[in-house]
Amino acid sequence: VQLQASGGGLVQAGGSLTLSCAASGLIFSSYNMGWFRQAPGKERKFVAAITWSGDTTYYADSVKGRFTISRDNDKNTVYLHVNSLKPEDTAVYYCAASPQSRGTSLIQTGLRYLYWGQGTLVTVSA
Secondary structure, eight states: EEEEEOOEEEEEOOEEEEEEEEEEEEEEEEEEOOEEEEEEESSEEEEEETTTTSSSSOOOTTTTTEEEEEEEEETEEEEEESSOOGGGGOEEEEEEEGGGGGGGGTTTSGGGGGEEEOEEEEEEEO
């Protein structure tokens, strides 16, 4: 199984990016997908998640209204559209896959996720 995250970069505050996570080696449509981030010197934190069907999404309070998670099951890809970026959004962003069978309780923690990508760095300058 591989989760390949991409799309990070250096952006000015107020800017936007779209992060992508391409999955292979698994039946993508059977997995709930999540994005987490880890800022330098800090713990990894939940950002957003989406159910296998795309019907339900979850967001951390800190990104609600600014970030949007979506998925394309035909392309085995999950996206994170990040808008109105702030310097405190600077972090390595990781995508993760949780089997549908594990349900959605605790989806905002890392405990439900079976596979993790390598991360993509987002740096927001003031």
